[in-house]
Amino acid sequence: MSKGLIILWLALALPALAQADASLKTPGALGPVIAMAPGVLLVDARGLEAVRQQQLQGATPYVQGMKLVPGMVVVVADSDEQAMQVAAALTQPGGQAVYALSGGAKAWQEILDERKKSAAAVPFNFVIPHNTCQQGKPLQEYKK
Numbered sequence: 001m002s003k004g005l006i007i008l009w010l011a012l013a014l015p016a017l018a019q020a021d022a023s024l025k026t027p028g029a030l031g032p033v034i035a036m037a038p039g040v041l042l043v044d045a046r047g048l049e050a051v052r053q054q055q056l057q058g059a060t061p062y063v064q065g066m067k068l069v070p071g072m073v074v075v076v077a078d079s080d081e082q083a084m085q086v087a088a089a090l091t092q093p094g095g096q097a098v099y100a101l102s103g104g105a106k107a108w109q110e111i112l113d114e115r116k117k118s119a120a121a122v123p124f125n126f127v128i129p130h131n132t133c134q135q136g137k138p139l140q141e142y143k144k
Helices: 003-019 027-036 048-053 080-090 104-121
Strands: 022-025 040-044 072-076 098-101 126-128 140-142
Touching: 022 027, 022 080, 027 072, 027 098, 027 104, 072 080, 072 104, 080 098, 098 104
Parallel strands: 022 098, 040 072, 072 098
Antiparallel strands: 126 140
């Protein structure tokens, strides 16, 4: 996706996302916003058995009455209904929006996989030229 399209998408999507206190979002709608967010708090509201089967790296277990840190909050649960209930419980008047992820842990993994693909598409080799107007040996080369 080109930089211009990303900026246009964000200009259209972020106000709509920010208006809701708690809302259910699909991986396709939430993934690009998460990719641009500086930090995301992932709240794991799944049952113990689901957590034992698949742990979500970096997730914070849901505890009733927990306090949120500033930033984007995404809730993953066993069902969309449960995710919405937890997201609604976490929202505070005048506070940040909390998003329930439709599809649970599987959807979160889709978002992570998409981020890995996007990162893999970015070239990791670059050259810093000695002087952009002169030819010669570059100042520095980076190769992964």
